[in-house]
Amino acid sequence: MPAPQYPRYISPEERAENRARIRAFIVWGLAGIAAFLGLMLYAYTDQAPAWLRNLAFQIDGAFGYPVLALIRAIAA
Numbered sequence: 798m799p800a801p802q803y804p805r806y807i808s809p810e811e812r813a814e815n816r817a818r819i820r821a822f823i824v825w826g827l828a829g830i831a832a833f834l835g836l837m838l839y840a841y842t843d844q845a846p847a848w849l850r851n852l853a854f855q856i857d858g859a860f861g862y863p864v865l866a867l868i869r870a871i872a873a
Contacts, residue, residue, distance in 0.1 A: 837864045 807815075839845055840853030841864065857864045 834864065834867075838868065841865070841868055 837853050837857065840849045845853075853864070
């Protein structure tokens, strides 16, 4: 008969570190998404190079044109 398995003790310091790690992951993830969307919005302007406009249009088309829909919603 195997020995019973008890839950591992997690110290308050370890819990705080885990919360901080999760918080940092969420913050950096949101920052990355915001930077990507900002680049995509910039790519639709006339100031962006042609290669960036074409790349943004292809990436946007792969996801069903959500950035173009956002631009249309802002313009309306």
